Amino acid sequence: MPPSSPSPAPTTRVMSGGMSRGAFWLMLRRLALFAASAELVYLAVFLALGMPAMALACAVGSATYVVAYVLMGLRWNHTAVVLMWAEVLTQAGVCTVLLGWASGGHYFLLVFLPAVAVSRSPRRALAALIFLLAAYLCLDVLAHRAAPAYALSPASLTTLRWLSIVVVFGMFTYTARFYTRRVQDAEEQLYDMATTDSLTGLWNRRQFLQLTHAEIDRARRHGTPLALVLADIDHFKLVNDQHGHDTGDQVIRHVAGLMRGQARGGDLMGRWGGEEFVALLPMTDGTGALEWSERVRSRVEQTPCRPDGQAVEVTLSLGVCELLAGQTLDHAFKNADAALYAAKNAGRNRVCVAPAALPAQPPAAEVHRQAAAAPGDPRPAPSIAG
Structure with missing residues (x-):
């Protein structure tokens, strides 16, 4: 896993012989x-x-x-x-x-x-x-x-x-x-x-893709499930407009840290670009990825970012896709991206699953969470798109 905090940029000039x-x-x-x-x-x-x-x-x-x-x-x-x-x-x-x-x-x-x-x-x-x-x-x-x-x-x-x-x-x-x-x-x-994103310390896009190809090969050799998750901070432009880009950077670091906190030892976490993140979950099918994504979503929703002591409410939309046999990585990313857009269009702050990874019935955790939603809750319960 990448380091928990970005490596500091070198501050000393390098000598011609290779030493600062x-x-x-x-x-x-x-x-x-x-x-x-x-x-x-x-x-x-x-x-x-x-x-x-x-x-x-x-x-x-x-x-x-x-x-x-x-x-x-x-x-x-x-x-x-x-x-x-x-x-x-x-x-x-x-x-x-x-x-x-x-x-x-x-x-x-x-x-x-x-x-x-x-x-x-x-x-x-x-x-x-x-x-x-x-x-x-x-x-x-x-x-x-x-x-x-x-x-x-x-x-x-x-x-x-x-x-x-x-x-x-x-x-x-x-x-x-x-x-x-x-x-x-x-x-x-x-x-x-x-290999790492300087702002968050997560893998950057290029390194994430390299590690993902290796994980796909391993999953296919052993016949184990593998899931891809795309996540996007909701209304991030509004955060920048209202609080400034420095606060926006702190929000990105904040969300990255919360996502990393939910990761297991073999999970790959990366910053896909801007306010968008990506995760690859080995040994995880679509149902497991949905449950993991819901934990991340809930954690972000319940943990405001507090730059300079000022609470900034943040929510996250996530799209999930299980990589099926014979499915290319590009196809998986398209499916996860489509699920992410479905979560955005459905009102944000929710998890949606790509049709290829949709289970026959909603997982028990999802059914329980929807049933537990308080009547009159102004926020719709997160749903499974498809």
Whole structure:
């Protein structure tokens, strides 16, 4: 079933790389916290190795990332990015020069690659990639031509390198999951926009028809009944004229919600257009569809719409058609539409059934309801057309 309320329209501009601005800065802000935490881990490791100068550098790096996090919260995004670039380049250079290539400090340059890949400007992205590649190659040449300033044991170098690998893997995993989740969210939003009516959240006409064809095939395979219902809000133009189009929209949402409230798990509900709705009821014959439609009609009649606290009385006319063996969907819609017009012509606020779905005798519920109508009731009891 479609969602109970229409999906909100996207409010952020989409970047050329496929991420919205807000999503990109949210990801970068979280990465800043991740990096600040990683720097504290490095600080502890360097203190354990008896390298207070490197530990101090890590403390400064952690503080830098925290500042960048705060700046992004204040929307000083570009200043924050400059700080993060400067910190990563400095950290990678210091670790590579002082500790050697085997320390793994150069891996941190790779962290920029996902962020660069979703840059809004292809030229800036290309320039950043060339800069990163040049910096990486320079560090490689420098590390292999000059001996490291600190002569660490192989075990210490292995510890630092593995720590670098773990941190970089963690950042790449986070960014990959973040991108994947955003793509999934975008796909779901596009699906909702393509298949549901934005005002009511019901299926739109095209999606309803696609799902209906599948239900018809299923009903014919299993030999089960299937019914189609068309519904139209009575005197809707008068509602718009007297109360305005905003109230008219609220009335449409109101009726859609009431109809959805009567739907079972497998029922299909759609907005056919304007103030008209459509429902497909699997495992339901003409009698069952009549009873269902009467419940909907009664519910709408007894539940006024209250926009801004003002009661707006609403009624609904419905046309019912059972899909018989060999009957096409177009034929069923014509029959349901004819039944709907019969309900309108008979005075509105009633349910009529197409002749093809008319039972031999009125259903017990209908007979009981007509008999229970109070004498002198100015509203005629709903009838079965045909």
